[in-house]
Amino acid sequence: MNGPHSAVPQHDIAHAKASADGNTKQTLVNLSDNDWRIGQTLFLQHDSTRYLVKLIGFAEGKSVLVSSPAVDGKVQLVREGQSFVVRTFAGKRAYAFTSSVQKAVHVPFPYLHLAYPKQVSCTVVRRGARVEVELVAALTMVGAQHTVALMVKDISLGGAAGSARIPAGVPGEAFRLKCKVKVAGEDIYLDLPVVLRSVHPEDGKEQFRHGFEFGVLDVRDKLALGAFLHETQSDLD
Incomplete structure (x- = not known):
C-alpha cells in the first residue's frame, strides 16, 4: 500500500458568491x-x-x-x-x-x-482569488483591548475586506481577525493575523470600508481558510 505523500487540511453565511x-x-x-x-x-x-x-x-x-x-x-x-x-x-x-x-x-x-x-x-x-461572503467577525488591535465588530465582505488566501461602524485604526496597524466559518457542515473558528492596509467611509452609508492583508497564518488556519474558500466556490459552480 502506498502512503500519500504532503499537506494536512482543516458566521454564518447569509450570502456568498465567487468572483469569476x-x-x-x-x-x-x-x-x-x-x-x-x-x-x-x-x-x-x-x-x-x-x-x-x-x-x-x-x-x-x-x-x-x-x-x-x-x-x-x-x-x-x-x-x-x-x-x-x-x-x-x-x-x-x-x-x-x-x-x-x-x-x-x-x-x-x-x-x-x-x-x-x-x-x-x-x-x-491564486492568492488573490476572492470570494464574496458575509462573515461576522471581531477585530482586535494587537497589544490593546480595542475590539471592533466587522462584517467581512470578501476574503481570499491573501487578505480580506469588510465594513465597520467606526474606523478600526490607521493603515499599518496590526490586528487579530476572529470569525467562524463552516467547512463540511462543521463550525471552524479562525484567528487570523492581519495588517490594516486601507480604511475609508462608504458612500451613502454610516460605515467604513477596511482592507486587510494577512500575516503569516498557522497551518491549521491556512488549511481551514483554503478549504472554506474552495467549498464556497464549489457550492456556486
Missing part, C-alpha cells in the same frame, strides 16, 4: 502524483450531506482508504456503493474527484475503502 475573474486554472492529474500526507482532511459530499474524513493511505489503482465519517463522535452509517464527490485542499491547490464506497470496515477501527479515481481535478487558486 480568471483566478483559477484547472488540470487533471493522477492521484499518485499528488503531494498529500497521511492524515490529510478530505471532504466527502453526497447531495447536501458533507463529511470530514482523514486520509489513511491508498493502494494505487485499487482503493483509497479513509477514516469513517463521524458526527459528534458517532460513526455514521455509509452504505457500500454510495457515491461521493471527494474534495481536499493543499497549499494553493484544490482537488476533487468522484468515487464510491467499495467496502466499509469496522475492525480494528472503522474506515472506508473508496474506489480509486482514474483522474483527479486540480484547481490552482
Whole structure:
C-alpha cells in the first residue's frame, strides 16, 4: 500500500458568491502524483450531506482508504456503493474527484475503502482569488483591548475586506481577525493575523470600508481558510 505523500487540511453565511475573474486554472492529474500526507482532511459530499474524513493511505489503482465519517463522535452509517464527490485542499491547490464506497470496515477501527479515481481535478487558486461572503467577525488591535465588530465582505488566501461602524485604526496597524466559518457542515473558528492596509467611509452609508492583508497564518488556519474558500466556490459552480 502506498502512503500519500504532503499537506494536512482543516458566521454564518447569509450570502456568498465567487468572483469569476480568471483566478483559477484547472488540470487533471493522477492521484499518485499528488503531494498529500497521511492524515490529510478530505471532504466527502453526497447531495447536501458533507463529511470530514482523514486520509489513511491508498493502494494505487485499487482503493483509497479513509477514516469513517463521524458526527459528534458517532460513526455514521455509509452504505457500500454510495457515491461521493471527494474534495481536499493543499497549499494553493484544490482537488476533487468522484468515487464510491467499495467496502466499509469496522475492525480494528472503522474506515472506508473508496474506489480509486482514474483522474483527479486540480484547481490552482491564486492568492488573490476572492470570494464574496458575509462573515461576522471581531477585530482586535494587537497589544490593546480595542475590539471592533466587522462584517467581512470578501476574503481570499491573501487578505480580506469588510465594513465597520467606526474606523478600526490607521493603515499599518496590526490586528487579530476572529470569525467562524463552516467547512463540511462543521463550525471552524479562525484567528487570523492581519495588517490594516486601507480604511475609508462608504458612500451613502454610516460605515467604513477596511482592507486587510494577512500575516503569516498557522497551518491549521491556512488549511481551514483554503478549504472554506474552495467549498464556497464549489457550492456556486
